[in-house]
Amino acid sequence: MSRVQTTKRKTSFICFFFVVWYTTYYFMNNNIFSSEKERLTKIRLSSSLTLSSNTLSTIYNNDNPLEELNMRFCGQTTCKFLFVYDYGEQETKANLHFRSFSQLAEKLNRTMILTNVGSSQINICQNYPFDFYYDLKLLRQEFPNVIYKYEDDFYLWLKIRDEIKKKMNYKKDNEIIPPLSILHSHLRRYDITTETIYREVKPVVSLNKCLSKFEPFMNLVDPKNSKVRYTIMDIAKSDIRPRAKPEFSELLVESLTTDEEIMLVNSFVLEALFPKVMPAIPYNDYILNEAQKLKDKLSSSYIAIHWRLEQARPELLPECAQGLIKTLKRVMTEEGIENIYLATDYPLLSSKSQSDTFKDITNYHHEAIRMLNETFKINTWVSLGGLEDLRKDKNYHSEFVGPGLQGILDKLVCIDANYFLAGSFGCSRILSTFTKSIEDERKDKIRNIDSGILNTIDRWKIIL
Structure with a gap:
């Protein structure tokens, strides 16, 4: 082999090694290799692939580097x-x-x-x-x-x-x-x-x-x-x-x-693909802890309401609010419950609803929520300070404009409520997977006599 050819090969190898080193440096400093740094505020998230510069060198020096990479990545x-x-x-x-x-x-x-x-x-x-x-x-x-x-x-x-x-x-x-x-x-x-x-x-x-x-x-x-x-x-x-x-x-x-x-x-596809439906993917601990904080602030007992206003008939909403108020007064008197938690797609942080598909918000919607707030102290994930640290961080601003983490919080709080109410036909979206998932979880929990859960789901009636 000539000296020129040898020099070319050496130069090529040096350039290639530099690319490898730079790739390693770049990804390590962007927390892709490291599992010790937090990538989100107060949330420990880590990449599942951990490669050091030595590991990369081993891969590239292997007789078949692609096979070595695949073995390390997917076994x-x-x-x-x-x-x-x-x-x-x-x-x-x-x-x-x-x-x-x-x-x-x-x-x-x-x-x-x-x-x-x-x-x-x-x-x-x-x-x-x-x-x-x-x-x-x-x-x-x-x-x-x-x-x-x-x-x-x-x-x-x-x-x-x-x-x-x-x-x-x-x-x-x-x-x-x-x-x-x-x-x-x-x-x-x-x-x-x-x-x-x-x-x-x-x-x-x-x-x-x-x-x-x-x-x-x-x-x-x-x-x-x-x-x-x-x-x-x-x-x-x-x-x-x-x-x-x-x-x-x-x-x-x-x-x-x-x-x-x-x-x-x-x-x-809309439906499960296999006959066996696996349990829901568990949520990250920081979300579970945040939900527990909200439940603790609601004291010993509370009524949870899921009022999804999307697909309600707007002109009926004031009468729907009257029906809800009447139902709440009855349940609070009969069961001795003082606190109310509202999970809703109605705007809580901005003028935008908490659902991507709920866009036409009318004065009827505003009136219904006003009536509810003037009658009771209504708690929400916002009023109780849910996810406050993340909301202050501009990196997560988009997560709280529309649907996001708050929907998971609402679900977790509603599941453990002593009493659960959802909207009736004309007042709410009835075919809601969100509501159904809460109902299913409550069916499992109510079997435990010490759960404190008094019902699975009730729907309040409209007053006409």
Whole structure:
């Protein structure tokens, strides 16, 4: 080998090592490698991939660095990911869907990416890591056979893989690493079809612009970077009913059993995908502690009201308020309860409602809430100082404009109320997954005679 060729190789190696060092330095200083620093105020969040500069050096010096990276990242020589980047609904339903896809990840033997959260949603456009809402330790206990990785970890895997690819493909005598192999699939409940159909479709740039956050290391329009296959599954409503679900879930697993490294999924299914519905993902301890503080401030007993004003008939709301006031007076007298807690989508911090879908707020809505406040002392998560430290931090401002953490707090406080009231037809949205989840939890708790829970759910009557 000539001295010129040797010098070129040495220069190439030095440049490559500098890139590795810089990557390590960058991610360590952005808390991706370190689990000792707090990434959110008073909330300990950590990345699940911990790599030091020595570890990276070991990876790159291995005879097959890509296999070494995969072994360290997902425990296998070839990583296969399931990345559901949009769960399609607000937190209560998204929580259900995440569990379904965890079951799917286990069936497919795929590492599951923990999609970001925020604004009461689970999707990649949100600002906060998965454990801003959820307890990852307890989730892993529920699904011990599933490997979970954060979005940040996935980005790091893409970046290191790209560097390995460039290095190995530069050496003509080594194995060539191909572009990323990706299946991009859209799962949707499709009510106009009588049978579930899974089919290939023409390439689309993306179903979500926020996927671009993983560029340039995952570029869906560059065939030299990523080879993408696109599919859609139109799921018949009848196929996700309880009796048909076992057969449907087998079809789902069979259809999505594939060799692609990365499975990107956009989901809007509405129902659980498997016959066994797993328990709700537990919330992060700081949320549970915050909910307990609110319950403590409500003293020994309280009535909780969930009044979702969306889909109420506005002109009926003053009469609805009268009916609620009458019901509250009766319950407070009969049960000796003095405190009231209101969970609502009515604006509490700004002029914007606490629901993305509730936009038309009228004088009728304002009048109903005014009547309630003039009759009783009404406590809310705001008046009781819920999440005060986070609300003061500008980094979380968007979380409190519209839906967000406060919905989880409301749910937890309502679940443990001594008495629970929800709106009736005309006064409220009746088909609410949020209300149903509270009712279901209370059904379990009321079996304990020491729980202090007096009912599961009552709906107050309108006074006409």
